[in-house]
Amino acid sequence: MGITLHGGGPIAEVVVDVPPVNALTVSGWFELAQAVQEAGHDPGTRVVVLRAEGRGFNAGVDVKEMQATSGHGALVGANRGCFAAFAAVYECEVPVIAAVHGFCLGGGVGLAGNADIVVASEDAYFGLPEVDRGALGAATHLARLVPQHLMRAMVYTCRNVTAAELHAFGSVLEVVPRDKLRDAALEVASLIAGKDPYVIRRAKESLNGIDPIDVKRSYRFEQGFTFELNLMGSGDRHRDAFLSRGDGAPGEEAG
Numbered sequence: 001m002g003i004t005l006h007g008g009g010p011i012a013e014v015v016v017d018v019p020p021v022n023a024l025t026v027s028g029w030f031e032l033a034q035a036v037q038e039a040g041h042d043p044g045t046r047v048v049v050l051r052a053e054g055r056g057f058n059a060g061v062d063v064k065e066m067q068a069t070s071g072h073g074a075l076v077g078a079n080r081g082c083f084a085a086f087a088a089v090y091e092c093e094v095p096v097i098a099a100v101h102g103f104c105l106g107g108g109v110g111l112a113g114n115a116d117i118v119v120a121s122e123d124a125y126f127g128l129p130e131v132d133r134g135a136l137g138a139a140t141h142l143a144r145l146v147p148q149h150l151m152r153a154m155v156y157t158c159r160n161v162t163a164a165e166l167h168a169f170g171s172v173l174e175v176v177p178r179d180k181l182r183d184a185a186l187e188v189a190s191l192i193a194g195k196d197p198y199v200i201r202r203a204k205e206s207l208n209g210i211d212p213i214d215v216k217r218s219y220r221f222e223q224g225f226t227f228e229l230n231l232m233g234s235g236d237r238h239r240d241a242f243l244s245r246g247d248g249a250p251g252e253e254a255g
Contacts, residue, residue: 060106113141
C-alpha cells in the first residue's frame with residue numbers, strides 16, 4: 001500500500017493505494033511527486049501510467065490530517081504537496097496516461113487534468129467539491145477537461161461529470177469496463193512506447209511549451225484564495241462539518 005513505482009522498462013506504472021479513498025496526506029502528495037519524477041527521469045522510461053487501486057482514483061487531500069493539525073502547517077503542506085504532484089505530472093519528461101476509475105475529485109482532477117492522456121472506466125466521475133469544503137483550487141486543471149462554462153458551473157455547484165461526458169468532449173480518450181481499465185491504459189502506453197523515445201520526449205516538451213496557460217502559475221493563484229478562506233474561518237467550518245457527517249463519502253479538497 002502507499003505510493004509505488006513499477007519501472008525498469010519502457011512503461012512505468014505509478015500506483016496509488018491509500019485506503020479507504022486514496023485521499024493523500026501531505027507526505028503522500030510529495031511521495032507521489034517523487035515517484036512520477038523518478039519514472040520520467042529514467043532514460044529507459046518512454047511513458048508513465050498513473051493509476052490507483054481501491055474504490056476510486058483519488059479523493060484529494062486527507063481532511064482528517066488537516067483538522068488534526070494545529071495552526072496552518074498542514075494546509076501549507078497540502079498546498080505545496082499538491083502543487084508538487086500536479087507539476088510532476090505536467091513536467092514529467094515523458095507522456096503520462098492517467099487511468100481513472102471511480103471517483104476523481106479535488107486533487108484527482110489536478111492529476112488527471114495535468115496528464116497527457118486520460119483513459120477512464122465506465123464508473124468514473126470527476127468533480128471539485130472545494131466550495132463545499134471552504135476551499136478553492138484545481139479549476140486550472142478542470143478547465144483542461146471541460147468547456148469553460150461547464151467548469152464554472154461545476155465549481156459553483158460542486159456537480160460531477162461522468163467519464164462518458166468527458167469522452168464526448170474529447171478529454172477522455174477511451175471509456176472501458178472497470179476490469180479492462182489497466183489493459184486499455186497499457187495498450188495506449190504501448191503505442192507511445194513503440195515510437196522513437198527521443199522524438200517523444202521532445203514532443204512532450206514542445207506541447208508544454210505551446211500551452212496557452214501556465215498551469216503552475218494559474219494553480220498557485222487559486223491557492224491564494226484557499227489561504228484567504230482559511231484565514232476567514234471558512235475552511236475549518238466546512239471541513240469540520242464534512243468530518244462530522246461521518247458518511248465515509250469521498251470528496252476532499254484539492255489544496
